[in-house]
Amino acid sequence: MKFFLKKRYGQHLLKDKFIINKIISIINPKSSNIMVEIGPGLGALTIPMTKYNNFISVIEIDQNFVNYLKYNKKIIKSKVLIFSENALKFNFNILTKKYEKKIRIFGSLPYNIATTLIFYLFNNYINNIQDMNFIMQKEVVNTLTANTGEKNYGCLSIMAQFYCKIKSSIEIQPISFYPIPKVLSNMVYIKPHKKNPYKLHNTYLLKIIIQKAFSMRRKILRNSLKDLFSVDELNYFGIDYKIRAENVSISEYCQLAQYLELNSYSL
Numbered sequence: 029m030k031f032f033l034k035k036r037y038g039q040h041l042l043k044d045k046f047i048i049n050k051i052i053s054i055i056n057p058k059s060s061n062i063m064v065e066i067g068p069g070l071g072a073l074t075i076p077m078t079k080y081n082n083f084i085s086v087i088e089i090d091q092n093f094v095n096y097l098k099y100n101k102k103i104i105k106s107k108v109l110i111f112s113e114n115a116l117k118f119n120f121n122i123l124t125k126k127y128e129k130k131i132r133i134f135g136s137l138p139y140n141i142a143t144t145l146i147f148y149l150f151n152n153y154i155n156n157i158q159d160m161n162f163i164m165q166k167e168v169v170n171t172l173t174a175n176t177g178e179k180n181y182g183c184l185s186i187m188a189q190f191y192c193k194i195k196s197s198i199e200i201q202p203i204s205f206y207p208i209p210k211v212l213s214n215m216v217y218i219k220p221h222k223k224n225p226y227k228l229h230n231t232y233l234l235k236i237i238i239q240k241a242f243s244m245r246r247k248i249l250r251n252s253l254k255d256l257f258s259v260d261e262l263n264y265f266g267i268d269y270k271i272r273a274e275n276v277s278i279s280e281y282c283q284l285a286q287y288l289e290l291n292s293y294s295l
Contacts, residue, residue, distance in 0.1 A: 039090070042072040042136055042163075044204035049076065051215060054197050055134055055161045057081040062127045066115045066135035066145070066162075069093055071103060073134070078107045083127065085109040087118050116141065116148055124156040131156060136163040139211070143168060143184065146218070150191045159219040161197070166212035169196050173216070176277045182245075183238045186278050190226055190234065193219045226282040234285040241273035241281075248272055257284065 042048055051073065057063055057080045068074045068086040070093065077084055084107055088094050094112040097103055111118065123131050137145060142164045149157065172188045173196050174180035188194055197215035202208045228234060237256060244252040250259055250269040262269045265283050267276060 039067075039069065039138065040136070040205040040207060040209045041069045042204060043206050044200075047198075047200055047204045048072055050198065051161075051163070052076050052080070054215065054217075055132075057132070061158075062123060062129050062131045064120070064123060064131050064133045066133065067137060068097060068135070071097055071100060073136070074108065075100075075102050078104050082107050085111060085123055087111045087113055087115045089114045116145060120149070120153045120156060124153075130158040132158045132160070134161040136213075139165045139168075139209070146188070150188070154191055154220050157220055159217065160192075161215060161217055163200060163213050163215050166199060166214040169214040169216045172218075177275055179274070181274045182242050183235075186238050186281060187231070187235065188218075189278055190224075190228075190231065190282070191220060193221065226278060228282045228286050228289075230285060230289045233288045234281060237284050237288070238273070238281055241276070245273055249276070253284075256288065261287070 042051075055077075057077060059080065059082055061081055061083065063077060063081050063084045065074055065077070065084065065086045068088055074084065074086055074097070086097065086108060088097065088110065089112075091112060094110060097108075097110055120131065120133075133149070142162070146160070146162070149160070168184075171180045171182060171184045172194050174182070174185040195217045197217055200213040200215065202210070202212065205213070237253070240256065241249065241252050248270050249257075249262060249267065249272070252273060253262070259269045265280060265287070267280055267284075
């Protein structure tokens with residue numbers, strides 16, 4: 029097994045059969061779902077998934093794993109389509125056009141690309157995704173799911189929740205992987221909003237606002253957002269200028285972004 033592992037890809041392979049079965053149960057694949065796995069590795073999730081689903085595509089960057097999967101007799105080739113590609117560059121529209129359905133994405137994501145990957149999906153394919161189930165670093169999941177006022181609430185929480193409903197599923201201990209990682213993992217359920225509750229089209233302006241607010245996290249809004257909003261403008265939206273960035277809700281940040289958009293703000 030050591031032959032397969034490459035440090036640059038941050039590979040940690042699931043080996044705990046109890047956890048694997050629990051993960052499959054949580055994902056709850058239906059035979060007609062279009063399932064897409066990112067980073068299948070040796071097929072720990074892929075192989076049991078074929079018992080429940082007939083349309084599985086896997087995206088794997090490591091050619092050693094690709095070769096292993098191609099010649100593994102446990103993998104039913106009529107059910108599994110293997111792509112030897114980088115998920116960060118993969119065109120997921122290929123699958124939605126092929127099957128004419130939204131896709132369900134799952135996988136154990138390398139810690140070094142997890143947040144980059146989910147935002148690649150948010151920014152490019154959000155309308156073609158039914159849901160996502162990912163295993164990620166627990167600390168990242170805590171941030172993704174954090175609510176207003178909580179210590180983990182920040183830019184990542186806001187942007188992720190702008191696009192999706194997000195829920196933490198199960199904690200996964202390091203011993204469930206090989207090699208054993210130094211951090212705890214968590215499974216997270218991510219479902220794009222059917223109708224986005226935040227009436228905002230310009231997410232670029234939202235990013236500008238929250239980056240400024242959280243770059244000076246310990247300062248009150250009057251100071252952290254002084255280049256964008258006056259005290260009177262914050263008061264207009266019912267936002268107390270004496271609070272800090274973590275105490276402002278997503279809806280309030282979106283209102284501020286919409287205000288900038290209507291007033292033709294540009295850098």
